Amino acid sequence: MSPVSTSTKDGIAVITINNPPVNALSHAVREGLQTAVETCDGDDAVKAIVLICEGRTFIAGADIREFGQPPQAPHLPDVVNRIEACGKPVIAAIHGTALGGGLEVAMGCHFRIARPDAAVGLPEVKLGLLPGATGTQRLPRLTEVKTALDMMIAGDPLPAPQAFQAGIIDRLADGDLLDGALQYAQDLVAANVAPRRTRDLPVTPVAENFFADYRQSIVRKTRGLFAPQQIVTCVENALRLSFDEAVAEERRLFAECRNSPQSAGLRHAFFAEREAARVPGLGRDTPTRPLQSAAIIGAGTMGAGIAYACINAGMQVFLLDSDDAGLKRGTQTIEKLLAGGVERGKLDKAAAAACRQRLTTTSDYADLADVDIVIEAVFETMAIKKEVFGQLDAVCKPGAILATNTSTLDIDAIASATGRPKDVIGLHFFSPAHIMKLLEIVRGSHTADDVIATSLTLARRLGKIGVVVGNCFGFVGNRMLYSYGRENQLMLLEGAAPESIDKALHDWGMAMGPNAVGDLAGLDVGYKVRQERTDLPDDPRFYRVANKLAEMGRYGQKTGKGMYLYEAGSRQPIPDPLVHDLIKAEADALGIEQRDISAEEIVERCIYGLIVEGTRILQDGIASRPGDIDVIWMYGYGFPRHRGGPMHYADSIGLDKVYARVCEFRDRFGPMYWEPPALLRELAESGRSFADLAAESG
Ligand code: 3HC
Numbered sequence: 001m002s003p004v005s006t007s008t009k010d011g012i013a014v015i016t017i018n019n020p021p022v023n024a025l026s027h028a029v030r031e032g033l034q035t036a037v038e039t040c041d042g043d044d045a046v047k048a049i050v051l052i053c054e055g056r057t058f059i060a061g062a063d064i065r066e067f068g069q070p071p072q073a074p075h076l077p078d079v080v081n082r083i084e085a086c087g088k089p090v091i092a093a094i095h096g097t098a099l100g101g102g103l104e105v106a107m108g109c110h111f112r113i114a115r116p117d118a119a120v121g122l123p124e125v126k127l128g129l130l131p132g133a134t135g136t137q138r139l140p141r142l143t144e145v146k147t148a149l150d151m152m153i154a155g156d157p158l159p160a161p162q163a164f165q166a167g168i169i170d171r172l173a174d175g176d177l178l179d180g181a182l183q184y185a186q187d188l189v190a191a192n193v194a195p196r197r198t199r200d201l202p203v204t205p206v207a208e209n210f211f212a213d214y215r216q217s218i219v220r221k222t223r224g225l226f227a228p229q230q231i232v233t234c235v236e237n238a239l240r241l242s243f244d245e246a247v248a249e250e251r252r253l254f255a256e257c258r259n260s261p262q263s264a265g266l267r268h269a270f271f272a273e274r275e276a277a278r279v280p281g282l283g284r285d286t287p288t289r290p291l292q293s294a295a296i297i298g299a300g301t302m303g304a305g306i307a308y309a310c311i312n313a314g315m316q317v318f319l320l321d322s323d324d325a326g327l328k329r330g331t332q333t334i335e336k337l338l339a340g341g342v343e344r345g346k347l348d349k350a351a352a353a354a355c356r357q358r359l360t361t362t363s364d365y366a367d368l369a370d371v372d373i374v375i376e377a378v379f380e381t382m383a384i385k386k387e388v389f390g391q392l393d394a395v396c397k398p399g400a401i402l403a404t405n406t407s408t409l410d411i412d413a414i415a416s417a418t419g420r421p422k423d424v425i426g427l428h429f430f431s432p433a434h435i436m437k438l439l440e441i442v443r444g445s446h447t448a449d450d451v452i453a454t455s456l457t458l459a460r461r462l463g464k465i466g467v468v469v470g471n472c473f474g475f476v477g478n479r480m481l482y483s484y485g486r487e488n489q490l491m492l493l494e495g496a497a498p499e500s501i502d503k504a505l506h507d508w509g510m511a512m513g514p515n516a517v518g519d520l521a522g523l524d525v526g527y528k529v530r531q532e533r534t535d536l537p538d539d540p541r542f543y544r545v546a547n548k549l550a551e552m553g554r555y556g557q558k559t560g561k562g563m564y565l566y567e568a569g570s571r572q573p574i575p576d577p578l579v580h581d582l583i584k585a586e587a588d589a590l591g592i593e594q595r596d597i598s599a600e601e602i603v604e605r606c607i608y609g610l611i612v613e614g615t616r617i618l619q620d621g622i623a624s625r626p627g628d629i630d631v632i633w634m635y636g637y638g639f640p641r642h643r644g645g646p647m648h649y650a651d652s653i654g655l656d657k658v659y660a661r662v663c664e665f666r667d668r669f670g671p672m673y674w675e676p677p678a679l680l681r682e683l684a685e686s687g688r689s690f691a692d693l694a695a696e697s698g
Contacts, residue, residue, distance in 0.1 A: 203459075
């Protein structure tokens with residue numbers, strides 16, 4: 001059955017698309033839509049046409065799953081042009097989100113009506129694409145060039161009332177959308193209004209330097225990305241070329257974007273983060289436990305950040321700390337976050353007041369008797385964690401979820417301090433907890449399915465991406481971070497300056513270099529964790545420089561010096577000759593001859609270190625899918641999204657090549673860190689990729 005159907009009411013044809021879940025423009029939809037428009041155009045009984053969608057949204061765009069396949073006619077730009085060429089007024093009736101190809105179809109229509117709670121946008125850039133179905137040409141004809149560019153460069157949707165103000169929407173529907181659209185059609189017919197074709201509208205001219213300035217203004221936020229520059233070129237063309245010439249150019253540049261590795265990486269990211277919500281072995285119908293109230297243990301920066309995220313999500317929150325000074329600090333942190341939220345327009349004053357109402361501070365565990373979930377965020381020391389969990393076990397109601405925010409420690413050992421290990425789970429938030437989108441959900445050996453399902457629900461409620469992983473030292477994220485950090489530390493001793501390593505990785509696309517990150521997180525934090533570990537490699541070079549700096553009290557930004565120097569009140573790292581001397585002295589003491597290390601080697605050793613450890617993690621069953629690892633690294637550690645995460649990046653190079661390089665590293669640097677995992681060899685030798693592995697395991 002075609003996903004497109006047509007009915008007629010009082011001379012108005014209603015073309016309805018029904019292609020769940022989001023009415024994406026699959027081949028069948030494009031074909032059905034084109035046929036329906038042609039039929040209505042040729043039908044004398046039809047005076048005007050309404051295009052509307054069933055289900056939760058108007059068309060959400062081209063079908064992203066089709067991008068990897070050979071394009072099939074009718075192509076979307078041709079369908080959009082066909083709609084526009086229709087001799088009778090065509091009205092798009094928009095609810096939900098008209099995105100990408102969806103908005104392009106709507107702009108091909110002659111008029112647009114939308115529900116006030118709808119939104120429209122051209123988010124192609126988030127997939128490494130440009131609007132490739134005439135959107136770069138039609139949007140600047142409906143609204144100001146700058147508004148159009150901003151929408152396409154940020155890719156964020158514009159709420160219908162604002163789109164109405166901007167000229168993209170012609171009418172807002174007061175009541176039922178279909179009724180409103182039919183009325184609009186009747187009004188147009190009664191007034192004998194001819195089709196208003198967007199292609200015929202003029203583009204408002206801009207100042208001479210507008211595009212050069214615009215390109216300059218987006219340099220920072222589009223660092224390393226291909227599509228944004230092409231989008232600007234297309235919009236420049238809207239003023240330079242005829243509509244048809246500019247559309248042909250748009251199509252050419254769209255194909256370049258679609259075939260780029262960046263788009264492949266971003267499309268992988270899109271699907272991987274949705275896939276993460278589906279946990280193998282955990283049915284979609286797994287029940288969840290209530291999540292009305294939460295207790296956060298520990299009012300430090302992390303605890304306060306988690307508490308803030310929870311009150312913002314409408315939960316009643318108890319923030320518990322053993323001393324009054326801690327609670328005072330925690331409350332002040334939350335107050336600052338609320339004030340910042342109001343200042344940035346994230347929440348209004350009434351919402352901030354409601355958040356405050358939902359927060360209770362306490363030092364008494366007895367107050368936690370009725371909470372649905374507890375999230376412990378105290379010091380990263382097993383003895384303290386166990387003591388806290390013993391107390392929670394004594395006071396919390398049966399069925400309460402007892403979660404730990406540990407970033408490295410054994411969940412089973414923590415759970416053993418309670419008589420209810422099935423209720424215990426790891427919820428590893430990333431700092432700052434109210435901003436970072438990742439929630440690593442760590443299942444212990446006894447964690448109940450409904451506790452995992454509820455944790456995923458919590459992640460969604462907090463606006464985060466939850467990824468379920470297994471229990472081992474550091475789980476997925478921090479376990480891999482050790483390999484990445486290890487190579488950084490080794491290369492320092494071998495002669496690469498901290499700032500050279502940071503520059504190489506930042507230029508490659510990491511949000512920050514590892515040495516700047518270490519100073520931000522605090523060198524004392526990793527130092528303490530390493531002190532607790534009994535399984536570190538027997539290697540005097542291992543984290544040697546970081547350990548020395550921590551022992552000197554150089555903790556990073558918080559002490560004004562760490563791997564770098566910081567001026568008072570500034571977060572700008574300044575290279576420190578003292579650190580260079582210290583590194584040189586350590587290298588001499590270890591008999592390491594220093595040398596020049598290229599940016600290419602820096603990137604390869606750090607990123608291949610990640611890939612090798614990620615492969616071991618898959619081999620050990622700690623991550624269920626390569627895509628889960630990618631999501632963790634993109635959302636928790638600033639891995640460039642356009643490279644799709646470390647495992648997708650390995651696929652994009654080719655696992656045979658990655659394997660060969662890892663073997664070279666093993667031969668050059670020894671097998672201690674570079675012995676290739678059996679899974680990597682197996683995939684390389686059989687010509688498979690991590691994506692193949694994921695597809696095989698369904
Ligand atoms: N193509 C194929 N599948 C899509 C899709 C698309 N454009 N958009 C969403 N889906 C799928 C998702 O993968 C998901 O599938 P799953 O249930 O199997 O995991 C399902 O639809 C529901 O999506 P969400 O879980 O994201 O649902 P939400 O309600 O949270 O969000 C949405 C809905 C806002 C539409 C969001 O899915 C979204 O932003 N989609 C992408 C929109 C987009 O980027 N459009 C542009 C596409 S490129 C284009 O149009 C090119 C053109 O210019 C030529």
